Every structure is written in C-alpha cells, then in structure tokens.
Amino acid sequence: MAFLYAVTSGEQPFEKIIRNIKSIDSYVELIQIREKKKTAQELNDLIDSILKQGISPAKLIVNDRVDIALVRGLRGVHLAYHSLSVKDVKKAFPHLYVGKSVHSLEEAKQSEQDGADYVVFGHLYETSSKKGKKPHGVQELAQIVEELSIPVIGIGGINISNIGEVKETNAAGIALMSGLFQTEAPGETARACWNLLNGSEHCERV
Amino acid sequence: MAFLYAVTSGEQPFEKIIRNIKSIDSYVELIQIREKKKTAQELNDLIDSILKQGISPAKLIVNDRVDIALVRGLRGVHLAYHSLSVKDVKKAFPHLYVGKSVHSLEEAKQSEQDGADYVVFGHLYETSSKKGKKPHGVQELAQIVEELSIPVIGIGGINISNIGEVKETNAAGIALMSGLFQTEAPGETARACWNLLNGSEHCERV
Numbered sequence: 001m002a003f004l005y006a007v008t009s010g011e012q013p014f015e016k017i018i019r020n021i022k023s024i025d026s027y028v029e030l031i032q033i034r035e036k037k038k039t040a041q042e043l044n045d046l047i048d049s050i051l052k053q054g055i056s057p058a059k060l061i062v063n064d065r066v067d068i069a070l071v072r073g074l075r076g077v078h079l080a081y082h083s084l085s086v087k088d089v090k091k092a093f094p095h096l097y098v099g100k101s102v103h104s105l106e107e108a109k110q111s112e113q114d115g116a117d118y119v120v121f122g123h124l125y126e127t128s129s130k131k132g133k134k135p136h137g138v139q140e141l142a143q144i145v146e147e148l149s150i151p152v153i154g155i156g157g158i159n160i161s162n163i164g165e166v167k168e169t170n171a172a173g174i175a176l177m178s179g180l181f182q183t184e185a186p187g188e189t190a191r192a193c194w195n196l197l198n199g200s201e202h203c204e205r206v
Numbered sequence: 207m208a209f210l211y212a213v214t215s216g217e218q219p220f221e222k223i224i225r226n227i228k229s230i231d232s233y234v235e236l237i238q239i240r241e242k243k244k245t246a247q248e249l250n251d252l253i254d255s256i257l258k259q260g261i262s263p264a265k266l267i268v269n270d271r272v273d274i275a276l277v278r279g280l281r282g283v284h285l286a287y288h289s290l291s292v293k294d295v296k297k298a299f300p301h302l303y304v305g306k307s308v309h310s311l312e313e314a315k316q317s318e319q320d321g322a323d324y325v326v327f328g329h330l331y332e333t334s335s336k337k338g339k340k341p342h343g344v345q346e347l348a349q350i351v352e353e354l355s356i357p358v359i360g361i362g363g364i365n366i367s368n369i370g371e372v373k374e375t376n377a378a379g380i381a382l383m384s385g386l387f388q389t390e391a392p393g394e395t396a397r398a399c400w401n402l403l404n405g406s407e408h409c410e411r412v
Contacts, residue, residue: 041288041289044291067271068290083246083247089277092276
C-alpha cells in the first residue's frame, strides 16, 4: 500500500505552508520541508511553528540541512545533488532517516549502497518545475522499485488524474508537490489521493 | 597575547583559497570558512581539500553550517543573525565550539549568556564589505572585552596599519578578511601581523 509523501513548494508564505500542512496531516506519511531560499533561522522558525501545530516530528523531513533535522529532532533529511553525501551523513548520524533524489536506476542503486533509507525518483510526468526536460515515466520507476530493497518514492507531475498509474508500479510512496499545494484545497486533494491509493474512504488514523 | 583569526572572503576561487590558507597556516589560530554562496557539497569538498593539505581540523570554523562542522570534525561553527541560534546549537552539540557575530555590547552579553564560546565584534573600521555603515571603533570593542568573560575578536577593516590599535583593546583575537586575503601575498601579511601582535620575529610553532 503506497503512502503519500508531501513536498513543500518553496513558493508559499509561512502561514500558508503551516495551514496547508495541518490540513493534509492525517493523509500523509511524510512531509518534506523543501524551502531552499530560506535561511537556517527562517527554516528553523518555520519548522518550530509546524511542530507547535501538533504535527509529529517523526513525520517531518527537511531538505539539505542535516543540522536542522538534528537540532529539531526530525525524522530525517532529504539530500539533493548539491548536499552532503549520503555516506558522510549516515556515517556521522546513523540514526537519522536519510533520503536521496535520484534520476536513474544507476543513481538509485548507488544511493542504496551508500546507505540511503529511501530514494525519490523522477520526474515521472511533465511538470512546471522541470519545463523542457523529458519525463522518465512510470516504467522506469517500476524497474527501480523492482531492483531496490529500500523504499522508492515517485515524484514529478503526479496528481489526482495519474496517481493510480503510479500506484501500479508498486512504489512505496507517491510524492506530491504542486499537485497538492497548488490546488485550491490541499486537504481535500490529499484526501482524494489517499482514497485512490487505498481504495476506501479514509478514516482518521490514530 | 592576541591571536589572528582569518576569515575567507567568499570571493576567491577554490584553488586560491586553499593556497592562501596554506600560506597563512602557521600564523593564525583559527580560520573561518565563510563561503556563503557555496552549496553544502561544494563547501564540504573545499574543506576536505583544505584538510588534505595538512591544515588541522582543530583550527577550522565553518560559517552557518553546523552539519558540515560535525561531519568533517571541525573545531566549530560561526553563527550569524540568519543562522540557527547559539542556544539550540549548544544544547544539541555541547562539545562544538560556537562563535557568534555581534554588533553591540547588549548582543555580546546575550550571546555569552546563550552559551557562545566566543564573539566576533565589528565592524571596527570602514571596510568595502560594509560600505556606508558607520564603523563601531575600537573603544566599543575595548568595553565589550572588559565586560565579557569569553574571548572577544575584533573584525572589520583591520589591516597592518591599525592592528596595533586593536591589540591595545586586549581583544582575544584580531580577525582579518580582505586585509589578509586581498593583499598580494597573504602569507607575508599574516607574518607581518603576527609580528606586530607578538612584538618579535615569528618562529614556526610546533
């Protein structure tokens, strides 16, 4: 059963991010705070506010900043190509849950070998944030899912209309960014996606 | 006896930074790697190269990125207004040497109270990086030195012509950035400054 993995867009004001996260909370397994333009202090303040809303730190993953994940006691960190390496981070902080963005089977295998706890593969579909770049498609995702032992999460252009197709790859998770946060009611979208993934009406999890 | 605290300018190419640091190494007590535009990976690679040149990690302080200081086993981290707070960092990593930039006696006292291991106060003189902003001057530095128990380092526009005046404030350290790295031969400048601070010809320290 695939889970929802929400990724913030880096384009919304502070208050809107917090409101949106609160509205999707019960439908998502993990939330990646991806606010690249924010300073460490701004990012820390944002995460502090999110935690004060009752969102579990065990659900939060921060982009790039290992130090903020550690200081705020979050579940983990998501590393991109410009970040510290998976190897270095896992060696220094073995308890930290570490994800990595990958764009090929080879990169995915390497990340698994380096000790990543999960990988995010994409982009699967055309998306406004990757304009002009050819999407990888779900078949490549299905192959990576088959060859890796760690969870593989699909990302890029996923929305309510194609989420079923991504589910069929047996990916561990389905990442939503603009398809979630740029919709009119992210809470309603998350609920609809959750229902599509789980085939039944969502009940509040405890 | 005041020591030299070198701060990289963020404007030099990779190879030049490494060459300059190597040339000043035996005259400086601490080196702050302040390369704000670099990604975590670039910063990590730079520090890795510096360490491979034989520079001691016990001499290196990285700006803002607590995670890189931890992963590379450096002496410490220097925090600015946009960084994580001194309190949060010292609470999570008590062993890490933590410095803070301050611009008034009040800020300096607060940082000391928050657990900072040292503060950097400035700017003391007019400097190209702080154009149009009135310098604080050495008298304010002398007052902060007197009122704080932790080391206070003076920064901003210090060079060979005014370093003696800064020394007279009894500051623990003298920070040099453009006055060191933008001179023709940083190694020679560092040696000259060292001699001015120590009043005798420099002998290689072991």
